[in-house]
Amino acid sequence: MKEIFQVINELVADKVIDTYAVGGAIAAHFYIGAFATFDIDIFFPVAARSTSLLDLGPLYEHLRLKGYLPKGEMIQIAGWDIQFLPTFDDLTDEAVQNAVYFDVDGEQVRVMKAKYLVAIALKTGRSKDLARVNMFLDEGKVNKESVEQLVKKFGLETQWQKYQNLT
Amino acid sequence: MAEIPKPDVKIYPDVSEIFRAKERRRKELAKLPIEEKLAMAEKLRDAAKLLRNSKRIEK
Numbered sequence: 001m002k003e004i005f006q007v008i009n010e011l012v013a014d015k016v017i018d019t020y021a022v023g024g025a026i027a028a029h030f031y032i033g034a035f036a037t038f039d040i041d042i043f044f045p046v047a048a049r050s051t052s053l054l055d056l057g058p059l060y061e062h063l064r065l066k067g068y069l070p071k072g073e074m075i076q077i078a079g080w081d082i083q084f085l086p087t088f089d090d091l092t093d094e095a096v097q098n099a100v101y102f103d104v105d106g107e108q109v110r111v112m113k114a115k116y117l118v119a120i121a122l123k124t125g126r127s128k129d130l131a132r133v134n135m136f137l138d139e140g141k142v143n144k145e146s147v148e149q150l151v152k153k154f155g156l157e158t159q160w161q162k163y164q165n166l167t
Numbered sequence: 168m169a170e171i172p173k174p175d176v177k178i179y180p181d182v183s184e185i186f187r188a189k190e191r192r193r194k195e196l197a198k199l200p201i202e203e204k205l206a207m208a209e210k211l212r213d214a215a216k217l218l219r220n221s222k223r224i225e226k
Binding site: 001026029030033036037038039072073074079081083085100101102103104105108109 | 185188189192193196207208210211214215217218219221222223224226
């Protein structure tokens with residue numbers, strides 16, 4: 001996995017993207033137990049989120065020239081499917097900006113904080129996302145008050161209530 | 168020299184198309200032979216161990 005994060009850090013060094021954060025199930029692995037996933041979600045900010053088209057061409061072209069080949073809409077690096085996701089709302093924007101660093105085999109990796117992973121999972125709201133929320137809270141990997149602050153800030157009260165009704 | 172293939176999705180109509188594509192991929196993977204699923208599970212298990220043992224860096 002080290003190679004994956006080296007390649008992504010190089011994208012920042014080469015100014016292809018400004019910054020990034022690992023999100024989704026792989027990010028959850030930094031904090032809690034195992035979740036099935038088949039890809040690695042890399043969120044990055046885009047300058048003009050309001051545009052109706054997201055041109056990921058330059059990013060994909062940069063990787064292609066380094067020998068990292070596309071696989072459908074993803075890019076394969078070191079045997080993993082990498083999904084590059086532009087931040088698509090204020091919550092994912094803030095999650096990327098406030099990411100923390102982990103040392104993975106000597107490589108520094110930006111990872112979303114646990115409270116943002118929980119908030120995004122609440123917003124997504126599938127059963128597997130809510131199960132993940134439950135694990136974060138049950139294992140004490142996230143502070144409930146900090147989640148409630150994000151719930152209030154990003155208008156997730158309905159989703160939070162739905163989760164609480166299930167538990 | 169063989170031409171390097173280009174990604175089949177370069178410009179998304181919007182981010183929701185990315186999620187629809189992920190869902191389609193998930194369904195395709197569900198149809199894989201059990202041997203391939205087991206190999207994927209083993210890869211994920213190794214990755215999970217590595218990530219879980221990663222140390223947070225204070226900056």
